[in-house]
Amino acid sequence: MTTLTATRPRLRGFTAESTFITRSLIHSIRDVEALLMAVVLPVMLMLMFTFIFGNAIDPSGGYVDYVVPGIILLCAGFGAASTAVAVSRDMTTGIIDRFRTMPLRSGAVLTGHVVASLARNLLATAVVVAAALLVGFRPSASFVEWVAVFGVITLYILAITYLFSAIGLAASSPDAASGYGFILLFLPYVSSAFVPVDTMPEWLQWIAENQPITPVIETIRSLLLGTPMGDSAWWAVGWCVVIIIVAAVWGAWLFRRKAGRR
Amino acid sequence: MDLAIHAIGLRKRFGRTDVLDGLDLAVGAGVVFALLGPNGAGKTTTINILTTLVKPDEGSARVAGFDVVAEADEVTQRIALTGQSAAVDEVLTGTENLVMLGRLSGLSRRDASTRAAELAERFGLSDAANRRVSTYSGGMRRRLDLALSLVVDVPVIFLDEPTTGLDTRSRQELWRLIRSLADAGTTVFLTTQYLEEADRLADRIAVLDGGRIAAEGTADELKARIGGDVVELRGRDGELLRELPSDGSVHGLRAAMDELDRTPAAATEGVKVTIRRPSLDDVFLAITAGGGTSDRSRDLIETK
Numbered sequence: 001m002t003t004l005t006a007t008r009p010r011l012r013g014f015t016a017e018s019t020f021i022t023r024s025l026i027h028s029i030r031d032v033e034a035l036l037m038a039v040v041l042p043v044m045l046m047l048m049f050t051f052i053f054g055n056a057i058d059p060s061g062g063y064v065d066y067v068v069p070g071i072i073l074l075c076a077g078f079g080a081a082s083t084a085v086a087v088s089r090d091m092t093t094g095i096i097d098r099f100r101t102m103p104l105r106s107g108a109v110l111t112g113h114v115v116a117s118l119a120r121n122l123l124a125t126a127v128v129v130a131a132a133l134l135v136g137f138r139p140s141a142s143f144v145e146w147v148a149v150f151g152v153i154t155l156y157i158l159a160i161t162y163l164f165s166a167i168g169l170a171a172s173s174p175d176a177a178s179g180y181g182f183i184l185l186f187l188p189y190v191s192s193a194f195v196p197v198d199t200m201p202e203w204l205q206w207i208a209e210n211q212p213i214t215p216v217i218e219t220i221r222s223l224l225l226g227t228p229m230g231d232s233a234w235w236a237v238g239w240c241v242v243i244i245i246v247a248a249v250w251g252a253w254l255f256r257r258k259a260g261r262r
Numbered sequence: 263m264d265l266a267i268h269a270i271g272l273r274k275r276f277g278r279t280d281v282l283d284g285l286d287l288a289v290g291a292g293v294v295f296a297l298l299g300p301n302g303a304g305k306t307t308t309i310n311i312l313t314t315l316v317k318p319d320e321g322s323a324r325v326a327g328f329d330v331v332a333e334a335d336e337v338t339q340r341i342a343l344t345g346q347s348a349a350v351d352e353v354l355t356g357t358e359n360l361v362m363l364g365r366l367s368g369l370s371r372r373d374a375s376t377r378a379a380e381l382a383e384r385f386g387l388s389d390a391a392n393r394r395v396s397t398y399s400g401g402m403r404r405r406l407d408l409a410l411s412l413v414v415d416v417p418v419i420f421l422d423e424p425t426t427g428l429d430t431r432s433r434q435e436l437w438r439l440i441r442s443l444a445d446a447g448t449t450v451f452l453t454t455q456y457l458e459e460a461d462r463l464a465d466r467i468a469v470l471d472g473g474r475i476a477a478e479g480t481a482d483e484l485k486a487r488i489g490g491d492v493v494e495l496r497g498r499d500g501e502l503l504r505e506l507p508s509d510g511s512v513h514g515l516r517a518a519m520d521e522l523d524r525t526p527a528a529a530t531e532g533v534k535v536t537i538r539r540p541s542l543d544d545v546f547l548a549i550t551a552g553g554g555t556s557d558r559s560r561d562l563i564e565t566k
Contacts, residue, residue: 006415007339009368019365027353030394094349098410101313101343102366103335 008103016104020112027086028116034082039124042075043131049194050135057195065139068132069220070193072125073213076157077188079121080164081181087113087168088177091258100255107252110165117161118154125153139224149223152236156216159240159247160184166251169258193217212239264291266418266449267312271321273473274307281307283473284321289466291417294440294450296460299470300550305453306346308470309422312451313343326418342411346422348403349410352396356387356406359395363413374413381409385439401432408439419443421452425459437463457542467542471550484545491537492544493518495525498532507544508537 028035046064049071054063087110090096099109129137141149164181171177190204191197191213197205208214215235222229267289274282281304289295299305310316312325314334323330326340343349351359357378364374382391385405390398395406404424411419424440425433440463444450454460460467461481468478477484493515495504504525508514515537522528522535 006417008366008414008416009339010335011366011368015368016366019362023351023354023362026358030353093352094345094347095351097313097315097345098343098349098363099366100315101338101341103338104366 010103016108017111020108021115024112024116028120038079038120039127042071042124042128046071046128046132064137065225068137069217070188071128074188075124075128076121077184079117080160081184083113083117083161084164084168084177084181085174087165088171088174106255107248110251113165114161118157121157140226141224145223149220152219155240159243162244162247166247169251169254188213191217266291267325269323272311272318273320274318280473285474291449292447293465294444294463296464296467297453297470298460298467303470304473305470306422309420313341313420314338340416341418342416343420344407344411348407350395350403350406355394356391363410367414377413385409401428404436418449423453457546461542469549476549485540492540494536495522496534503527
């Protein structure tokens, strides 16, 4: 009797990650409706805040400058929330068990989702910024500051998307995952994203000042518009790095633990 | 003989139910092995344990020579799993699925493409290779599913109910493909609810009942366990009224006929008696029902 001895080698480098990134990017491109929503919704929000609430909040007409960083983070939250649903739905398909029975790093599937979501999100961000420029957004940033803004936004998107892809794994169903996503759609309101923190009641100020979104907003605002930076950048980067590490470890653990429980 | 799969005393509890209750298995290399059982008998749990997806509560198992818990990594390098719901990516095309699996199995980009084209050809998917899988029929999906398991010629392949939901033609096509794998030396471990599938495809069959193996052997060995023949009473339109096992002796046959005499329907005009060899169905019912075919004959009478 012939006995087959071929084996799958453990992959070197980032072959698994790049393969899953390709997979998730193809998924993104083929889901045209979701891609459109990811771009159109943030633009609509930006226009709504600028033209409907804008003059009430800041009659001088400068609200668009204030609100754009917040809209960018809201749009990142929307992307992360949809990633949670995508991950959760992916886990209900049979192919995930096939991946689990292959010698692959357990975080690789999630990394694919996260990087594809980052690409979608950066596209949406670029469109929001372009639309904002058309309706009067006038940032004073230099080229280097723009690069720094790009870096901070990328880091923030990675952090919340990784966190929410792990939440998508933990959720019992795609519907539940979608429910958790609402946290991200509300959290930016309890920060300096849309109105200054000192206009809020005192107990809410404490939350707004100490949650991760405020330092990220303040850092972006400072880079774009020259408002005081303080130690916001350190807090922003610190928060993001901690969230990424926690989410990556938690996600890889969940991916293994949830095997065979579809 | 080399054992491709060897499980000893596997136990698994989910909540308060013992899904597996001391399961033992020994599957030789290059064999098609069918695990047969009703829904909820623990077939999928068995596959999940053997493919490292789930850890057993007790007992141990070796697949391709490695322990599924302590050496899971070694095991996953040597197996392929085709799960119960088709393990294919619906959004991707057939070719993209095959190339993805090739890349994940350590093939270079070029080798993965070559292999994808080869497999698409062999599984009759060449024409559909560049279409999204969501447009595939059930049979095509299953063929792709099986092709994905063969991107690398691993020694052991697991198929969880590979033909559930397929039409007869697709099923026979898949049987032919699975058979050709075994002929090439691959060990195939499959679960099924279809007795015909086990009968036609498997070298060895195990019947899973109550979380343990109730019977194991070739299809003929299992049929021999039931002894003699089956006596059937059929109505005017050929509908089955009653069936009784018999040990094949004159005495046994007479006892069966006496029993049939007590069936009121036996006196009706046009009702016929036939004798046939036992099928795997009879074996399966005899084993899983515990009480032999008489339980089933009672059911038939009661539903009349």
